[in-house]
Amino acid sequence: MGKKVDVLGPDLAKPLVLALNLDRLYFHCERTLSNTKNDALPIMFSTSLLRDAQGRDSGAIMVFSDLSQIKKLEQERNRAERLASVGRLAADLAHEIKTPLVAIKTFAELLPEKFTDAEFQKNFLKVATKEIDRIDSLVSQLCNLARHPPLQCESLDLHSLLEEVLTLLSGQIDGQGIQLVKDYAEYLPSLQGDRDQLKQLFLNLIENGLENMPQGGRLTISTLFENERLENGKYLEVKISDTGSGISSKNLRRIFDPFFTTKEKGTGLGLSICHRIVSDHKGFIEVENNKDGPGVTATVRLPLLPDLLEEDLDAIDSDSQQST
Missing domain, CATH: 1.10.287.130 (Signal transduction histidine kinase, dimerisation/phosphotransfer (DHp) domain)
Known part of the structure; x- marks a missing residue:
């Protein structure tokens, strides 16, 4: 009691500071703390604001739980x-x-x-x-x-990254007579991710869509900033849809298995690599047949992992300096 929030360490202090200064709350976010012996302690935490009788913010609270046993079971x-x-x-x-x-x-x-x-x-x-x-x-x-190389994360513009991939595949798109439809969100926040790996991810997925339409068709790429909160915070979503022949329900269950392919010249490793890249970014990927017509849609969701805390804190510091 009566101590500064800094005594909690940056991993716990920052979310509380963000709650107090920006009303930013976190729900079921995961972090790994280190003690004086450098032992890793995985936790899950949530933050909430405290309000007085007049409804004014009077403080912030954090609730967290130890995930050590859960993580041990997951590893086994x-x-x-x-x-x-x-x-x-x-x-x-x-x-x-x-x-x-x-x-x-x-x-x-x-x-x-x-x-x-x-x-x-x-x-x-x-x-x-x-x-x-x-x-x-x-x-x-x-x-x-x-291979699981460490992620070389940087701030990325997802739309620019997608445009780079489409430029690389423009010859194939034009050669097959593909109608390209871009349904981009008006606003996407920057994403923290590995540029090369995410580029490989979208290159594989778009190439798959093109290979599903050798005689031409429509390729639709849509993006969304989902402002709802998931367990790990907010996320960006990319959907890549084609109008090919689709995938049988039997094969759909195995598409991420290494070496599984229905293509004559395929190796069956492309989607396995995609799954690994998305997992490394703590995201989700799913592939399903289109419900309103022929073809397949691949959906990638990449979380804004606990939400660019450093940038937010910089913004707080900047505002404080301007006010003084």
Whole structure:
């Protein structure tokens, strides 16, 4: 009692300061605190304002709970799921690599008797190069899926990022005769995220939409700033919709599984990588068939993780300086 809020440490003090100065409240937000021994303590907290009898703000309160046991159970569950997925992944990888190896082996077995055949040499070179490139692509994508590089977060304009991706794919969009529809929100706050990873995310999703419409169609990209509060605060939403043939309900359940694909030339790793990128950003991704027509919609929700506290505090400091 009677002590400054700073004694709580910045992770707990900042939300209280924001509640008092900007009326910004947090509901069920997660944080990780560190004690003097640098042990991590995961917590969930909510803030609320205190008001006097006249309804005027008189203080702020924070309620938090220890998530250590919950996180421990989650880690054990994730470990069990990873072990199960490793077996499936190994079997799928063996199958995917075996297919090009069979083609190379078949030609190699014929090599002694057709070594001087110019046409055979030409075909062997073509097939071997193609299949080796396919194996190399599989291994590279698998490494990207397995690797969890630390996020290099920066303040991003989501609309500008989407425009960069569309510029990269403009040739394919025009070549397929795709009608591009942009339904962008009038206002989107800046997003804290990894530029390269999010660019890869939207590149994969938009390419999927284009591949679903080889004979042309309509690609719709919409954005939304959801001002409602979720468990982890506010979020930005991006929807990418195509007018292709859609996905069967049986396949829809497996689209994020590594190596699962219905495409002749697909590796089945694109959406798995998308899922990993969104998860690393503490977001959500779902893919579903359109309810009002043919095609598929991929929805990505990226939270404004506990909401740019540093920028808000800077704004408070600036206002204080101007008032003095």
